[in-house]
Amino acid sequence: MPELPEVETVRIALSKIISSSKVKSVEVLRKDLRWEIPEDLSEKLKDDILETPLRRGKYILIPTYKGNILLIHLGMSGQIKIQNTIPDLLKHDHVRIIIEKGNNKYYSITYNDPRRFGYIDLFKKKEINQHFLLKNLGVEPLDQFLTVEYLQQIFKNKIINIKNALLDQKIIAGIGNIYASEILYKAKIRPDKIVNKLKSKDLSLLITATKDILEKSIKKGGTTIKNHKQPNGKLGYFVQDLLVYGKKNTRCSNCNNIIEFKVMNNRSTYFCNKCQK
Numbered sequence: 001m002p003e004l005p006e007v008e009t010v011r012i013a014l015s016k017i018i019s020s021s022k023v024k025s026v027e028v029l030r031k032d033l034r035w036e037i038p039e040d041l042s043e044k045l046k047d048d049i050l051e052t053p054l055r056r057g058k059y060i061l062i063p064t065y066k067g068n069i070l071l072i073h074l075g076m077s078g079q080i081k082i083q084n085t086i087p088d089l090l091k092h093d094h095v096r097i098i099i100e101k102g103n104n105k106y107y108s109i110t111y112n113d114p115r116r117f118g119y120i121d122l123f124k125k126k127e128i129n130q131h132f133l134l135k136n137l138g139v140e141p142l143d144q145f146l147t148v149e150y151l152q153q154i155f156k157n158k159i160i161n162i163k164n165a166l167l168d169q170k171i172i173a174g175i176g177n178i179y180a181s182e183i184l185y186k187a188k189i190r191p192d193k194i195v196n197k198l199k200s201k202d203l204s205l206l207i208t209a210t211k212d213i214l215e216k217s218i219k220k221g222g223t224t225i226k227n228h229k230q231p232n233g234k235l236g237y238f239v240q241d242l243l244v245y246g247k248k249n250t251r252c253s254n255c256n257n258i259i260e261f262k263v264m265n266n267r268s269t270y271f272c273n274k275c276q277k
């Protein structure tokens with residue numbers, strides 16, 4: 001499932017092409033994604049100008065000149081393809097937007113999603129804080145609001161483990177299963193540690209590890225395990241930098257111990273029993 005770095009990779013690629021472009025046409029080939037795509041998406045988006053895309057958690061938000069926001073959620077297996085031609089549609093291409101950039105340069109932006117857990121929505125900018133996918137999101141891990149004090153405040157009365165806390169989008173937005181294991185390994189914190197037992201030093205290490213890993217992954221185009229591809233078709237090369245995720249029965253790069261694998265709340269979890277306390 002695309003997490004923050006994969007979504008950010010897509011956002012960066014989109015921003016290079018679509019900023020200040022004009023929407024020439026929108027084809028919705030299949031509207032039954034995770035939720036139904038609004039009936040009037042094509043009509044409302046046509047002839048509008050797309051502004052520079054933003055990201056909130058795992059959602060791409062593209063403001064438009066007419067005061068709307070186009071939201072793209074990649075779900076489990078969604079991909080965005082940016083092409084400077086208008087190619088034939090492929091299987092699982094559900095939405096295609098043709099844009100015109102500058103003087104007669106056309107691009108197609110295609111949303112492909114085999115499992116259809118993703119979503120595309122269009123809503124008014126002023127409704128952004130009430131949007132059902134956005135209104136309960138926690139802080140952005142890469143901005144200044146992720147602090148030791150913020151986490152202490154949330155964690156003080158909570159009896160949940162830190163792995164689940166990292167996956168909870170209402171606390172921090174954008175972290176998923178792969179990066180949760182990597183972050184905890186780097187911060188040397190056991191995934192089953194109960195959050196109200198974490199000291200401020202642990203929280204500080206956790207925040208540093210979070211920022212460091214997400215930023216490094218964005219630089220490498222994210223992580224390709226199954227579906228993620230950058231919009232130019234390239235893979236996400238952070239997969240080569242993963243230290244624990246998917247490393248069951250291999251050795252810890254720090255202490256040489258065997259990496260442990262455990263299913264926690266139905267999610268694969270990898271950690272070093274010796275390095276993580």
Ligand SMILES: [Zn+2]
Pocket residue numbers: 252253254255256257272273274275276
């Ligand atoms: Zn170790």
